[in-house]
Amino acid sequence: MMTRARWWAEPPPGQASYLAGVDPALLGVALDPMPAGAPAVVRFRPAAARPVGEYVTAFLDALDLAALNLFPRWLPAAEHFDGASGLTVAAVRAVAAETAGRSQHFGPFLAFTAERALRHRRGDAVTDQLRFPAEVRARGLGAILADAYQRPSVAVLVDMPQGLDADGGRALVAAAVWLAEQGRFTVWLAGQAPQAVDRIPVVQLALPDDLTHLAADTAQITAPDNQPVPPVLAYPPLTGAPRADSPAEQALERALAPHPWARGRQWNHVLEWHLLGKAYRLDLYWPDDGLVVEVDGDDHRDRWKFADDRHRDARLQLLGHDVLRFTNDQVLTDPIAAALTIRDLLLLRRSPLTWK
Template structure:
């Protein structure tokens, strides 16, 4: 690209491309929060050396799981439904049919997805719904994700596994092209160069200066390469105003905070734009009146670029007058009560500070 402006715009919709000399983990840092005008970006970490069919199935199953987790974000009005009772099922089917009538959504797929998501939300499991061809699933899932994030397009950032054999490279490339073409996704392949595949266009993008600067002199984290931790097959951005749909720790912390009177005023996964030229920050949990930020860190925060970015943003937030607390997923899931006590104590301390403005 000749400019850093709209650096996320290549490759175009419906195409799979290889991003040359781009670390997918670093790119993931730059896409959190999603820049204005960028597609919704989900990150896929495929297993090794599968066939084309199995890679395509892995793509679809992961995207389906994301769509189900993001419900009711993609179906307006469904948040008011109590559960999968007979009346609830009829109501969600009616909402989906009404939505499909005036949009690009394929009605039968949307109705079936809405009913299945309502059942999952109610703890009943997905049930037995109609089966759709893979091409219909791909297009339908892309539409659901775009709707959830209120974005025009959806991109899939694929981490190419290290030491992928030639047969695996070929299978992954073909499956990525299939997903892009049939689902109308933008697909970015990043990481080790595909040595035995020449059908994937290679493009170069210029990352923003802030990201490039992150690589200069960034000290390693406690486990710079992620420590061998099991990262999710698919990770996707949170919806503003709610705990991450794919984070059991954030969900558990919200359940612990919800009954507490002192915890009112909290905001989940909102974006703080602190300077017109500065990188915006998505804050896991934020009390804006008290300037208290709480971060819940999964294993990805042990990766080098994420760790460096966390340290840089913590320092900037503190310079802006915010207090920052960080907890690991394990801390929250093991003892949510201890975490809430720590949050409460600091929150009340800040509220009672004599120089509070």
């Protein structure tokens, strides 16, 4: 019998399905960090009223950028290739071809994407992503993302746009079916029910108790009117590194890197604090000093995320940690000031006179 702890396994794998009665933002909380054994989950937020082809193109273009940003995690043997010479490009293509030869990757696409990712890492303009047909891109990018997260597959959580009319709903469902069939993704549509929902299975999820309690706690809270526009595609951070899609985390890492007092930090560490408790992903963590630093983007204004943050902070403090929060704007405006605030709290916790 399926347990609530494995709620993500209830929708049929490798297919598109509609998750009835579940807010996609609440699922976003459940998927951070990604549960053990679950597929790598990316969150797709398409615009309303688009043809099928435009939905597919928007997803593939966003996934392509994610693959470039996550390089070389999906091609570990290429980690030392960062030069500008043609020989280096040839070398990274050779590594990709060798990797494809002992895997299910399509060699030409993997080598092509590896070269583009290397150029992207150097800051060069990267184009020509449309050299391969959409079907090849979908399957190739899905395999690349699965390798980046060392997961067997990739699932796509689709936020259904508000105010979607019948034609738009049918187009989005058709695009979801295409992604599942051609790209071998598992696709979850959540939010407003599409008009053509009869084309795909409807799944009633049994969510874990912590999520049902969170939903009950925030049932009377309304979202603010000035909600920020979310990105088209959101993908999980990689353990041990700042988020590839967070300029704020990247800026803070650059500000911290030169300083000996900042050693021992861990980016996007998953803290397993209790066998039966929900694991926490910590943006930045000094385990020896018990300091947690969170860099909050606009998504933390979401009611589910905001409530979950408060629960997390209380639990971490009960475990003896200090929790320091910055907004993205604070870090990007003055990353040095953020780093110095972290330094002061680290030194305070390291003082032999400090009660812990």
